[in-house]
Amino acid sequence: MRSLLVYPALLLTWSAVAVTHLSGVWLYSRIGPLNWLVTGLAWLVALAVTALMVMAFGLHRRYRHAALSVSLSVLAMVGIAAVDWTSAFVHGYYHWHRDDFRALVEHAEAGRPLPENLRSLALQGDPIVHYGSSSIMLPALTGLVDGATGYMHMTVTRTGAFTDCLGDRCLVRWYLGDGWFWLDGGTRR
Template sequence: MKRRSDALPLVLLATAGWTLVAVVMLFELRIFTWLFVFGYLVLGLAYLAAAICTVVAVAGLWRRAGPRWAVPVLVACLLAPAGIYATDWVYAFATGYYRAFRHDFATVAAMSSRGEVNPREYYGDPLPRAVRHLSVNGRVAHIVALDHDSGATFLPQWEGVPDGAVGFAYLDPGTPPDAELDCFADQCRVRYTLGDGWYWLTRG
């Protein structure tokens, strides 16, 4: 029992290190929008922290509990980068964020249906404070379809330099899901269907 109680904090330390990497990957789009190329520094520091946590945890487990604990933890930590690399973090973010804040997305959809999203402001107008977190820049824009007389209400989650964006879109009536849209000077199209008229747009 004592070995188990001694080992648990070190197992949690290793887990925390790789959880940090996963969280950074989950919010990678927003991090790179806010920090530009310094986002790579954040990502690198997260991996460095995970590696340090792994070394400290495995070494401590070997001393306190022997290979029975240390080896499985080491194997799990070595496999963690492969699992992180194989995960579609864009899908995880898009679906998870939408499900977590579905009510707030419904608020923006209602604004769009009432014609409260200004199509004349290219990069959009500020969102109400309560739902400002839905957009990486705190704004909601109306983007146009390139081959239809319609468009979509757009909540960017990543913005490029100088142009381009990806994010959530609430399609106008008459805009087909396969339409190409103008995401701040980049062509974008639907990648994921989220429900209730909401989609995830990606470049290409």
């Protein structure tokens, strides 16, 4: 067994776990609670690859490589558990699409209908726009009857405050810039 050739498998499987966590908000908006199955499967595969590597190294008496595999896997697990992946996704998505978020506000303030590329900013459902004002909600997750979690453009608020989002009380969690905030609502995952 070529010891150094198996480490990319370890890196790949733990990277897949990190990607499922980073894309958790997006996955949940697309497949709902099945995202837990995808994330769980990624963890299971990563743990299985780690266990198989440790057993294979042990059988070939390469105990340092087995210990290194365990150490790298534990480091990956701690790193994945320590990161607030929702924050990373929310901030990253906003900064990646910042110009589109600005254009959406301009369209809303001018009372113009939204083009498709701006409508797709809402991860789930359609943007809720109050034309002529700057109150815009881009749902990422919506409840069955009411409530939402997502991006909201508001004129005045502060983080830690509560506001209404689709009939539910939402926590204003993060300020993203340009009047945009991330709200956590009644659709807790």
